[in-house]
Amino acid sequence: xxxxxxxxxxxxxxxxxxxxxxxxxxxxxxxxxxxxxxxxxxxxxxxxxxxxxxxxxxxxxxxxxxxxxxxxxxxxxxxxxxxxxxxxxxxxxxxxxxxxxxxxxxxxxxxxxxxxxxxxxxxxxxxxxxxxxxxxxxxxxxxxxxxxxxxxxxxxxxxxxxxxxxxxxxxxxxxxxxxxxxxxxxxxxxxxxxxxxxxxxxxxxxxxxxxxxxxxxxxxxxxxxxxxxxxxxxxxxxxxxxxxxxxxxxxxxxxxxxxxxxxxxxxxxxxxxxxxxxxxxxxxxxxxxxxxxxxxxxxxxxxxxxxxxxxxxxxxxxxxxxxxxxxxxxxxxxxxxxxxxxxxxxxxxxxxxxxx
Amino acid sequence: xxxxxxxxxxxxxxxxxxxxxxxxxxxxxxxxxxxxxxxxxxxxxxxxxxxxxxxxxxxxxxxxxxxxxxxxxxxxxxxxxxxxxxxxxxxxxxxxxxxxxxxxxxxxxxxxxxxxxxxxxxxxxxxxxxxxxxxxxxxxxxxxxxxxxxxxxxxxxxxxxxxxxxxxxxxxxxxxxxxxxxxxxxxxxxxxxxxxxxxxxxxxxxxxxxxxxxxxxxxxxxxxxxxxxxxxxxxxxxxxxxxxxxxxxxxxxxxxxxxxxxxxxxxxxxxxxxxxxxxxxxxxxxxxxxxxxxxxxxxxxxxxxxxxxxxxxxxxxxxxxxxxxxxxxxxxxxxxxxxxxxxxxxxxxxxxxxxx
Numbered sequence: 001x002x003x004x005x006x007x008x009x010x011x012x013x014x015x016x017x018x019x020x021x022x023x024x025x026x027x028x029x030x031x032x033x034x035x036x037x038x039x040x041x042x043x044x045x046x047x048x049x050x051x052x053x054x055x056x057x058x059x060x061x062x063x064x065x066x067x068x069x070x071x072x073x074x075x076x077x078x079x080x081x082x083x084x085x086x087x088x089x090x091x092x093x094x095x096x097x098x099x100x101x102x103x104x105x106x107x108x109x110x111x112x113x114x115x116x117x118x119x120x121x122x123x124x125x126x127x128x129x130x131x132x133x134x135x136x137x138x139x140x141x142x143x144x145x146x147x148x149x150x151x152x153x154x155x156x157x158x159x160x161x162x163x164x165x166x167x168x169x170x171x172x173x174x175x176x177x178x179x180x181x182x183x184x185x186x187x188x189x190x191x192x193x194x195x196x197x198x199x200x201x202x203x204x205x206x207x208x209x210x211x212x213x214x215x216x217x218x219x220x221x222x223x224x225x226x227x228x229x230x231x232x233x234x235x236x237x238x239x240x241x242x243x244x245x246x247x248x249x250x251x252x253x254x255x256x257x258x259x260x261x262x263x264x265x266x267x268x269x270x271x272x273x274x275x276x277x278x279x280x281x282x283x284x285x286x287x288x289x290x291x292x293x294x295x296x297x298x299x300x301x302x303x304x305x306x307x308x309x310x311x312x313x314x315x316x317x318x319x320x321x322x323x324x325x326x327x328x329x330x331x332x333x334x335x336x337x338x339x340x341x342x343x344x345x346x347x348x349x350x351x352x353x354x355x356x
Numbered sequence: 357x358x359x360x361x362x363x364x365x366x367x368x369x370x371x372x373x374x375x376x377x378x379x380x381x382x383x384x385x386x387x388x389x390x391x392x393x394x395x396x397x398x399x400x401x402x403x404x405x406x407x408x409x410x411x412x413x414x415x416x417x418x419x420x421x422x423x424x425x426x427x428x429x430x431x432x433x434x435x436x437x438x439x440x441x442x443x444x445x446x447x448x449x450x451x452x453x454x455x456x457x458x459x460x461x462x463x464x465x466x467x468x469x470x471x472x473x474x475x476x477x478x479x480x481x482x483x484x485x486x487x488x489x490x491x492x493x494x495x496x497x498x499x500x501x502x503x504x505x506x507x508x509x510x511x512x513x514x515x516x517x518x519x520x521x522x523x524x525x526x527x528x529x530x531x532x533x534x535x536x537x538x539x540x541x542x543x544x545x546x547x548x549x550x551x552x553x554x555x556x557x558x559x560x561x562x563x564x565x566x567x568x569x570x571x572x573x574x575x576x577x578x579x580x581x582x583x584x585x586x587x588x589x590x591x592x593x594x595x596x597x598x599x600x601x602x603x604x605x606x607x608x609x610x611x612x613x614x615x616x617x618x619x620x621x622x623x624x625x626x627x628x629x630x631x632x633x634x635x636x637x638x639x640x641x642x643x644x645x646x647x648x649x650x651x652x653x654x655x656x657x658x659x660x661x662x663x664x665x666x667x668x669x670x671x672x673x674x675x676x677x678x679x680x681x682x683x684x685x686x687x688x689x690x691x692x693x694x695x696x697x698x699x700x701x702x703x704x705x706x707x708x709x710x711x712x
Contacts, residue, residue, distance in 0.1 A: 119510045
């Protein structure tokens with residue numbers, strides 16, 4: 001494949017992931033496009049519409065593209081038909097490479113389309129948000145929503161490469177930039193307290209962040225995710241610790257339509273609260289202060305029965321517990337079986353505590 | 357998984373395929389169901405409606421099922437939504453095994469749904485036609501159609517097992533039973549002349565076939581397909597020889613809505629004709645006589661330009677040749693690059709020759 005030849009010429013730090021995905025940490029998107037055009041690689045780009053508008057000069061040499069609205073509706077199953085129709089109209093066949101440019105929505109759509117269009121064609125990704133840089137694009141999980149139910153249809157398919165052009169991050173809204181730090185803090189909590197130390201002493205300011213330091217931070221997070229996925233590629237056990245803060249987080253995100261980062265921030269506070277009850281050496285104060293540093297919420301008034309319904313909906317009918325992720329200490333997470341009853345009591349206590 | 361435990365108890369010839377798929381050659385479907393029910397395996401069945409009607413007593417102990425009409429329309433992309441809705445209604449989650457009972461249509465739908473519902477759940481298959489016994493269910497290719505374009509969306513995903521209960525074949529229409537022998541004759545042509553010898557001396561009669569002999573024949577065909585797929589799991593080169601007779605066959609099938617076996621029979625006669633022109637040691641007479649034995653057509657009046665359009669439609673815009681499968685001798689196939697011009701001339705000659 002032409003693009004592989006190109007990638008080996010780049011003087012950049014690359015690592016192998018899953019024996020397949022290459023991570024490219026200093027790729028300028030427009031240079032990449034030019035070289036691929038020169039080599040005659042057949043490419044169809046999946047581009048977030050807002051990213052295209054904000055960085056139009058980067059996209060002038062692109063011939064075949066499909067534009068994606070960067071909202072959850074684009075992931076609706078019905079839209080799959082639209083993307084396939086466009087690929088057919090553009091005469092995209094198995095000789096093509098698909099390249100996504102966007103956040104988690106684009107990465108989800110791209111991954112699924114890439115893994116089943118014409119029984120699978122290769123795909124690569126340029127993440128344009130903090131969140132997709134460290135999370136959505138790593139590990140190969142993709143998914144489409146079915147009505148209100150998220151990721152009902154999806155596969156686990158690894159991209160050929162993930163390439164980082166940090167200039168994309170500069171067009172993010174301040175709120176969206178900060179939003180990604182919830183997941184960075186999560187990685188610190190579950191696996192590497194060094195990340196929390198770093199965040200405590202250097203504030204990554206919207207638009208004026210030091211690129212090298214941010215790349216180093218991304219690498220730490222990616223290393224954690226890769227190492228966890230390698231231990232558990234099919235999401236059976238240990239990979240669940242990546243869901244730290246996500247049990248309540250997902251329920252809040254889905255019910256109250258707030259951003260992923262904000263919802264996970266609240267979810268992490270709840271998970272801290274549960275961890276503190278198990279083990280008094282855990283303190284949520286440090287986490288709370290870091291979340292505040294990125295203007296992420298640490299409390300929220302939710303409807304307990306609604307949350308219980310959301311959390312337990314997806315579970316097997318004959319089970320009455322969930323796998324809940326707690327911290328044994330900062331930097332070490334584990335799975336705790338929590339009965340629905342216990343979960344409800346803890347949610348009530350958590351709501352009461354924060355209202356004190 | 358419970359069903360694996362069950363399978364190891366069966367005293368049957370099983371072979372490993374792709375390190376995953378087990379082939380079970382003497383499984384009674386109703387016994388399988390009973391044992392699985394006893395063990396509490398969570399199963400949702402995908403069943404061809406005609407098969408259910410013809411063998412209703414085999415299905416009395418089944419709780420969760422999705423019925424499939426055994427025609428190409430069921431493979432239309434739009435229906436995927438219907439199957440997913442049914443799975444959600446039946447509360448099918450990742451703890452389930454999907455089991456298909458039917459022909460190639462059911463196997464295509466089952467394979468695709470199994471490979472992407474909830475990011476993949478295991479599936480197994482009971483083929484109920486000759487064709488799906490030896491072809492559709494082997495190799496893990498699945499696909500859904502998009503309007504008139506076949507298999508636009510699909511994956512390559514291996515089933516956990518394929519189990520053969522030959523009593524299903526007894527409810528096939530005579531025509532459908534015979535139809536499967538086109539593919540059996542194909543295997544003989546491309547890889548094992550012994551199959552052709554066997555067919556010459558034993559007629560497999562509709563409804564009264566000797567089960568052991570038919571199983572032996574299936575095994576020979578499956579061995580060929582497995583060995584070819586193992587050499588070329590991603591359909592790059594050698595696997596193409598499985599398309600012997602399918603270039604013209606698919607075009608005729610799609611344009612004139614005749615059965616797969618009949619269309620492939622005509623396609624094989626054309627491929628024989630092309631092979632004869634390369635190598636006078638090939639004679640189409642033997643193939644013709646075998647096809648006649650199973651009431652399969654050996655000539656057909658088609659519209660040449662329509663066929664050209666169908667055959668060249670799916671090719672890259674910048675190529676003007678196709679990979680055409682020819683016989684070097686009976687039992688050995690190879691790939692021949694054929695320009696569009698050459699193909700057209702050969703089709704004209706073939707039509708003329710048969711009208712002599």
